[in-house]
Amino acid sequence: xxxxxxxxxxxxxxxxxxxxxxxxxxxxxxxxxxxxxxxxxxxxxxxxxxxxxxxxxxxxxxxxxxxxxxxxxxxxxxxxxxxxxxxxxxxxxxxxxxxxxxxxxxxxxxxxxxxxxxxxxxxxxxxxxxxxxxxxxxxxxxxxxxxxxxxxxxxxxxxxxxxxxxxxxxxxxxxxxxxxxxxxxxxxxxxxxxxxxxxxxxxxxxxxxxxxxxxxxxxxxxxxxxxxxxxxxxxxxxxxxxxxxxxxxxxxxxxxxxxxxxxxxxxxxxxxxxxxxxxxxxxxxxxxxxxxxxxxxxxxxxxxxxxxxxxxxxxxxxxxxxxxxxxxxxxxxxxxxxxxxxxxxxxxxxxxxxxxxxxxxxxxxxxxxxxxxxxxxxxxxxxxxxxxxxxxxxxxxxxxxxxxxxxxxxxxxxxxxxxxxxxxxxxxxxxxxxxxxxxxxxxxxxxxxxxxxxxxxxxxxxxxxxxxxxxxxxxx
Ligand code: FAD
Ligand code: NAD
Numbered sequence: 396x397x398x399x400x401x402x403x404x405x406x407x408x409x410x411x412x413x414x415x416x417x418x419x420x421x422x423x424x425x426x427x428x429x430x431x432x433x434x435x436x437x438x439x440x441x442x443x444x445x446x447x448x449x450x451x452x453x454x455x456x457x458x459x460x461x462x463x464x465x466x467x468x469x470x471x472x473x474x475x476x477x478x479x480x481x482x483x484x485x486x487x488x489x490x491x492x493x494x495x496x497x498x499x500x501x502x503x504x505x506x507x508x509x510x511x512x513x514x515x516x517x518x519x520x521x522x523x524x525x526x527x528x529x530x531x532x533x534x535x536x537x538x539x540x541x542x543x544x545x546x547x548x549x550x551x552x553x554x555x556x557x558x559x560x561x562x563x564x565x566x567x568x569x570x571x572x573x574x575x576x577x578x579x580x581x582x583x584x585x586x587x588x589x590x591x592x593x594x595x596x597x598x599x600x601x602x603x604x605x606x607x608x609x610x611x612x613x614x615x616x617x618x619x620x621x622x623x624x625x626x627x628x629x630x631x632x633x634x635x636x637x638x639x640x641x642x643x644x645x646x647x648x649x650x651x652x653x654x655x656x657x658x659x660x661x662x663x664x665x666x667x668x669x670x671x672x673x674x675x676x677x678x679x680x681x682x683x684x685x686x687x688x689x690x691x692x693x694x695x696x697x698x699x700x701x702x703x704x705x706x707x708x709x710x711x712x713x714x715x716x717x718x719x720x721x722x723x724x725x726x727x728x729x730x731x732x733x734x735x736x737x738x739x740x741x742x743x744x745x746x747x748x749x750x751x752x753x754x755x756x757x758x759x760x761x762x763x764x765x766x767x768x769x770x771x772x773x774x775x776x777x778x779x780x781x782x783x784x785x786x787x788x789x790x791x792x793x794x795x796x797x798x799x800x801x802x803x804x805x806x807x808x809x810x811x812x813x814x815x816x817x818x819x820x821x822x823x824x825x826x827x828x829x830x831x832x833x834x835x836x837x838x839x840x841x842x843x844x845x846x847x848x849x850x851x852x853x854x855x856x857x858x859x860x861x862x863x864x865x866x867x868x869x870x871x
Contacts, residue, residue: 406541410539411545412547416716418732419434421715425740428736433539438516446496449725453596460597463481463599472795515539524689525540545735546691546712546714547715549716549718566671568672571593577601577602580603580670582671582672583604583674585609590613595634603635605634610638611639612626612638618769620768628759645673653666694720705731713739727748749833759822762817767814778804778807781805781864782802784799790850799817799820801816802816804816812837
């Protein structure tokens with residue numbers, strides 16, 4: 396009976412649950428390696444958080460709002476005069492963003508077709524370790540058989556236990572990407588990546604923005620000098636910061652949102668606004684997967700537990716991206732997708748997690764790779780540091796982007812680059828030079844002796860390397 400059933404059931408070498416950057420890249424790599432591959436996505440568009448409600452839409456709004464701010468505040472400096480009022484059309488800005496998202500998610504569908512990957516729309520859940528049920532939106536179900544499965548179900552916004560997200564005025568990153576009006580006063584809980592990127596968007600569009608952060612600095616996991624400089628610049632942009640504040644209640648009264656927090660002294664501080672963005676991190680998403688049926692274990696924070704090969708406790712089931720430990724970044728998920736596909740194909744790939752860069756797409760952009768000064772100190776590693784300010788670059792003066800610096804940390808004895816931390820124009824792209832250098836275990840002197848085109852922002856990397864090598868930066 397079961398044999399007969401198997402004949403009509405779709406059987407795959409690999410099934411991937413979730414089509415975010417982890418899942419779809421894993422699918423492409425599996426297909427490239429000759430495996431019969433299926434991808435299951437519960438939503439009607441592919442691309443996951445990143446393409447639909449994350450990286451891509453947030454960057455589209457960052458770019459649009461940056462143009463608006465330039466038109467309002469900076470064109471005049473360049474001798475560009477716009478007669479009449481410069482007006483914001485928020486509806487058009489949001490719809491352009493959606494257009495970018497739609498184009499990008501369709502691109503993933505194209506890639507799936509090109510690589511002959513079967514796409515199943517529906518909620519994937521384990522029946523056992525080799526069978527996945529797909530529950531479609533019309534209520535119908537289908538089962539596929541998979542020799543190997545990759546769980547790539549990503550993450551969802553975290554919240555605080557006392558907060559009721561009404562998704563209208565008390566919102567997460569998903570809703571803030573499609574507001575119908577510019578808030579008068581947006582209170583942001585969390586001075587991490589989402590709070591700062593999306594806070595900057597709405598600040599540029601005219602909102603008052605207050606960031607309430609629990610720690611004593613913003614972007615607390617990055618190098619402290621970056622936190623300091625970014626806060627300095629964003630304060631100049633009139634974003635308000637309330638550090639060392641523990642939020643204890645968030646309440647909506649009509650169109651008002653009231654946030655109460657205790658400051659460092661234990662005093663209760665009340666913030667009143669019309670929107671509250673809750674941006675206190677994200678948590679692994681495993682709901683509906685029925686992991687118990689396959690026997691897959693979770694670790695304490697609800698993430699899927701994996702070994703160094705990203706294999707769960709069930710040998711033919713792997714997990715990648717936001718649903719497992721590590722940085723919640725699209726490019727980390729992509730590397731893991733490739734790694735698992737190659738492991739299943741019998742190869743021996745490797746990821747150096749120390750060399751996964753982190754970027755905050757505010758302006759100035761913040762980017763880093765390797766160890767922070769705090770981490771080196773804690774590990775007792777002796778290091779030297781070289782910094783170079785962006786304002787000393789001809790390129791920065793030409794564009795008017797003079798905020799920020801590049802800092803290179805190198806081993807005191809060997810001169811090997813251990814960490815690169817930068818804030819300034821186009822640092823999101825500049826960080827790739829540091830990743831390449833560190834991948835090849837470059838010394839600061841190696842970078843310092845490489846020719847960097849003039850005039851470019853990249854010259855700050857060479858100058859910081861010169862400063863780290865022998866305190867001999869040329870242009871300061
Ligand atoms: P996801 O992208 O979350 O995809 C998981 C997919 O699985 C989803 O489509 C989900 O619907 C699907 N799924 C879940 N359960 C099931 C199921 N049972 N059956 C079928 N499908 C299922 N990272 C960066 O590197 N750079 C950025 O600039 C950046 N910006 C961001 C901005 C915002 C506002 C947010 C929220 C995140 C941002 N991130 C950024 C983080 C990035 O989006 C994530 O790290 C990345 O999307 C993780 O990829 P993933 O493949 O692990 O999971
Ligand atoms: P995050 O971890 O970057 O920041 C959360 C912040 O909230 C932290 O600074 C934390 O100290 C603070 N916080 C936590 N609890 C608090 C409380 N009770 N009161 C006040 N502050 C509190 O998380 P996020 O900004 O929500 O982003 C989620 C994930 O999405 C991140 O892991 C990030 O990697 C990813 N992401 C990446 C990018 C990018 O790469 N550019 C952009 C957006 C999101």
